[in-house]
Each structure stands twice: as structure tokens, then as C-alpha cells.
Amino acid sequence: MPSKIQYEKVLNKAQLSAVTAPDGPILVIAGAGSGKTRTLVYRVAWLVERGVPPKEILLLTFTRKAAKEMLERAAKLTDRRCREVSGGTFHSLAHRVLRQEAKRVGFTPSFTIMDRSDMEEATHALIHEVDGEKRVEKSTGSNQKIPERGNHAADRAYQQSECQRLSPSSPDRHGGKHPPG
Structure with missing residues (x-):
């Protein structure tokens, strides 16, 4: 099935390189306003278009708002399956892992995180x-x-x-x- 998106026309060279990188994890580091969010959104769309199950994609960022926005933008680019991508903040991922593995690290599953x-x-x-x-x-x-x-x-x-x-x-x-x- 041909891609709905012409990646070469909508991304610059560095963004295209990150979006089309071989399967596996990628780390995008760049300055403010350089298009990191755009790059990650297109990466999710690229992977889903190529048959990667959305539940096998993990998208992390610093704020819940940014994570939600990225997933919504990816869904608009391709299809609703992008909303099934696991996304969130670094803190929410750590919280989820700690809950799942609480007993292994000596916590009770009902531990409390305090600000x-x-x-x-x-x-x-x-x-x-x-x-x-x-x-x-x-x-x-x-x-x-x-x-x-x-x-x-x-x-x-x-x-x-x-x-x-x-x-x-x-x-x-x-x-x-x-x-x-």
C-alpha cells in the first residue's frame, strides 16, 4: 500500500533521516523550535504505515500535553491506529514500571509518590x-x-x-x- 504522506517533500534532510531510520529505537535530540515534535509525529506515522503494531511503539516526551498532541497529530496524518501507541512522559513511564515491578524493588504495589x-x-x-x-x-x-x-x-x-x-x-x-x- 502506497504511503499517504510524501515524507521527502514535508521533512528536511535531518528529519527524514530520523523518520526513516531502520526499525528499532531512535533518540531525537535538537534545539527548541527545530522540529523534534514534527519528526516524532512523522516517525510514528511511518512505522504504523509499515505495519509496526502501534502497541509496540513507545513515544516519550516531557509533558502529558506534548505526548497527547503528538499522538493526535500522528493519527491525523495516517489513521486512528496511531492513538494506540503507548505514549506519555518519562515520569509516567517510570511510575508505570515501578507499579508493575514494585515487589522486585521492595515497594508495595500501593506505594505513594510524593511531591x-x-x-x-x-x-x-x-x-x-x-x-x-x-x-x-x-x-x-x-x-x-x-x-x-x-x-x-x-x-x-x-x-x-x-x-x-x-x-x-x-x-x-x-x-x-x-x-x-
């Missing part, structure tokens, strides 16, 4: 639990929080000693000697 804010919440909860102290946290105006403890006098004394130690005229900062003036 940065989830980890911070869990860490704060654990610190509070381990210390056994009830703490009230106040914001510093940045993303950091400073625990307020019951013994403010000790904290103030420590802060004062640190300020003195770090002061340019402090003897402690220069091994008990004043800096040369």
Missing part, C-alpha cells in the same frame, strides 16, 4: 511527633518556617552569642585576636 510540598508536610509532621513538643510555626516571609519553642530566653541568649561571635569586631571570629586594622 515537594507533600514531603515537607510529612517531614514537619514527623518532627513534631518525634520531638513530643507542641510547636507553633511562624512564617519568615519566605518559604521557610521557624519553630517557636517554649524557652524564648534560651533562644535569645543563643542568638546573641551567635551575633557576637560573627560580628567583625568579635575576638572569637579571629581566634581571640582582633583583625589587623
